[in-house]
Amino acid sequence: MLNVAWLEKYLTGLSTVTSIIVSHDSGFLDRVCSDVIHYANRKLKIYKGNLTEFVKQVPEAASYYSLEETVQKWTLPEPGFLEGIKSKDRAILKMHNMTFQYPTADKPTISNVSLQVSLSSRVGCLGANGAGKSTLIKVLTGETEPTEGTVWKHPNLRIAYVAQHAFHHIEQHLDKTPNEYIQWRYAVGEDREALQKVTRQETEEDKAAKEKVHLVDGEKLKVEKLIARRKLKKDYEYEVQWAGKGPEKNTWITRDDLCDMGLERMVQDLDAKEAARAGLMLRPLTKANVEKHLGALGLEAEFATHAHMRGLSGGQKVKVVLAACTWNQPHIIVLDEPTNYLDRDSLGALAAALKDFGGGLVVISHHNEFVSHLCTEKWMVGGGVVEITGAPQVGRGEKLEAKLQADEVVDAFGNTIKVKGPKKKLSRKEQKAKAKERAARKERGEEVSTTEEEEE
Secondary structure (H helix, E strand, C coil): CHHHHHHHHHHHCCCCCCCCCCCCCHHHHHHHCCEEEEEECCEEEEEECCHHHHHHHCHHHHHHCCHHHCCCCCCCCCCCCCCCCCECCCEEEEEEEEEECCCCCCCCCEEEEEEEEECCCEEEEECCCCCCHHHHHHHHHCCCCCCEEEEEECCCCCEEEECCCHHHHCCCCCCCCHHHHHHHHHCCCCCCCHHHCHHHCCCHHHHHHHHCCEEECCEEECEEEEEEEEEECCEEEEEEEECCCCHHHCEEEEHHHHHHCCCHHHHHHHHHHHHHHHHHCCCCCCHHHHHHHHHHCCCCHHHHCCCCHHHCCHHHHHHHHHHHHCCCCCCEEEEECCCCCCCHHHHHHHHHHHHHCCCEEEEECCCHHHHHHHCCEEEEEECCEEEEECCCCCCCCCECCCCCCCCEEECCCCCEEECCCCCCCCCHHHHHHHHHHHHHHHHCCCCCCHHHHHHC
């Protein structure tokens, strides 16, 4: 913001120079422009005055001035259920006493940071260039690991992360169509980009932990892999397959015990796979479903399925990156400078979609209008510290109910399947009445389904 203020002062102070400015920041244009050149119907027309005066003369151009005036409509997928999370302000991603220092740096980029993100979070991450905003976000999302301190996330959490240089997500896939790219990215049942994160890479310590011998029922065993997970009260336990042993020797071990054994990386890998599976299970990875998803974020089928990404405009590529990152129905969306390359209508559509999004949002941007429109909480990064303002009062968030993620989905064979909503929980009196009714039906010789038997 300080850099923008400096630029405004510099431009308005030029008395013998003409400046031609292209910008999507309406406030910036209002403060520096004396004339507006409007390009429409392949013609240029000059209007006297700043952007406010221009919109008064051309009301149909209101979207240039206000994000809420966009004519486009974008939709982001609902994040879906998170086990154990009953309030939208409950922390699902936390950073505690985190310090990060690059190996060649003399001092930490960021020191002793503690913060949290919930499903209701609307966070603007602000600060000067080089202050450490992107570094903070990369540690938060698992792109890199902290030098000190901890980062915790809900075991089933899914995060969509769009990097500052958004095109790096697709630069190796320019000869694919957007549809082909998304299908490739999720073909293994997880986001291939997530597999490249530093926090998913096996270290020497992890390898050494796998080689340790453990005494189990009087037998010395080594861990081969974790193959399943199940709920255990407020946590999980994991099915361990032992090296050189058959499945009958598998053992269920709690998360805490596995972490004490040095196998935290294996636990995190299985958590990530289970979280990804939950996000992908209701939406088969088909051409039709991917095309529909791209369309919901403003990319028409002509470009989504029938054009290579090499030929797309910058704005279209940003739409592809957004669609790819949100295909797995994330609970938190993290955007680093998302406003680059998007025109005003697209910017307004993105802002409206993010405002309606059912999960959390963290956004880095120098676009004051965009951040002010969306964010109630601010993380000011500078001087190695993070100052948090506007954080919501914990314990007063919206209560969560299970949401229907989709009314219908298209399976791999093109069949449309209706998705049922969550079942209403019956009262004790209603349960007894239903059980009595089923018993009477059985006594009369009528068929009672297995599902009904289980419910009884």
